[in-house]
Amino acid sequence: MSMHFTIRPVALCALTLVQPQLMAQVPPTAGFALPAQGSSYADIADLVVNSPLILDAQIRKVTKLPETQAVGVPANIQRVVIDADVNSLIRGSDGFAAKARFLLDVPKDAKGKIPKLQKRRYFLLGSKVAGNPGMLKLSRPDALVEWSPENDATLRAVTKEAVQIDAAQAVSGISGAFHTQGTVIGEGETQIFLRTAGGQPISISVLSRPGQAKRWAVSTGDVIDESAVAPARNTLLWYRLACSLPRALDQRLVESGEPRDIANAQADYRFVLDSLGPCGRNRPAPRMR
Known part of the structure; x- marks a missing residue:
């Protein structure tokens, strides 16, 4: 630059x-x-x-x-x-x-x-x-x-x-989540919506289909981007997620409140955390910005 x-x-x-x-x-x-x-x-x-x-x-x-x-x-x-x-x-x-x-x-x-x-x-x-x-x-x-x-x-x-205008903002928490069951056993999708320091919309989607590996992606706009993918390691968006996401999805944030939906949403959230891997921070976290 x-x-x-x-x-x-x-x-x-x-x-x-x-x-x-x-x-x-x-x-x-x-x-x-x-x-x-x-x-x-x-x-x-x-x-x-x-x-x-x-x-x-x-x-x-x-x-x-x-x-x-x-x-x-x-x-x-x-x-x-x-x-x-x-x-x-x-x-x-x-x-x-x-x-x-x-x-x-x-x-x-x-x-x-x-x-x-x-x-x-x-x-x-x-x-x-x-x-x-x-x-x-x-x-x-x-x-x-x-x-x-x-x-x-x-x-x-x-x-x-x-320094980019649309740079990923600091994640301050999870605002809500929901899980939708598919038409066949083992099919479903979880959407997780994040809070950010400046109000930037960031959402995570996790898609499960029978016989296929589970996939997840991140969208950074008001509309869910169908072409979105998971962030590469050692990028700003990866850092924002890996170093700031809560270690578990609170069941109270899952909209339907049904035990099956909560369990699936929490399992998908753990899948995202495992995919991100450890943050790698060696010093105390700074104040969020």
Whole structure:
């Protein structure tokens, strides 16, 4: 995805204007970035969908803050000021400065030291700070992704989908479901309707026919799409479903209330969850967006 990258001169201001309380909430054993190897699609997607600004940058300078400017930070965490050179703007409107500055809480090792960060390349995910050109507020304390070809490809793929007008929205629950019996034994269809953060209609259909493998599909419009298919793994729609759907279908949401319809609808819902597979998230889920 090609995006405009505006270089602007900037005088970096004092950090006293931006002291996000969120930084003090970093668990003592937490890391500060997704690693170059082994980062899951879900972990990267969690950051992308909650970050209006994404920068590809290289760390130039690390300045440790004294305890007087890091009140409430655990003893085994070092709060630092990071100055970074911006290589490119991956997501964001109105460009960004050629240099970025932000606060970061880094876990100390057994000797009380932090890793050497200078010259390391990271994706920085967050938002601009109003009135402070070049200042970045991370989306969460560990909203850094260490650069690697694999992380680069995944982050750009998620971003490309996330910026689309019809991008799949966060799933907040199930609004209703029904099961229709077919004309022959073993035939039937289940429809499951989802609630989303912005009101986008998303529905799941599961079709059963004798002698055929059960099939399911997802529609993202007001009308059920007959050509809809199940989402491919490691896509935004797959992530929204695999990481957000409830682990079971509440029987009270099945319209007819008949035991047979409830049992069939719940079995079809379990089939969908099994088909999606595990979310793969390795860190706590962020607030829904």
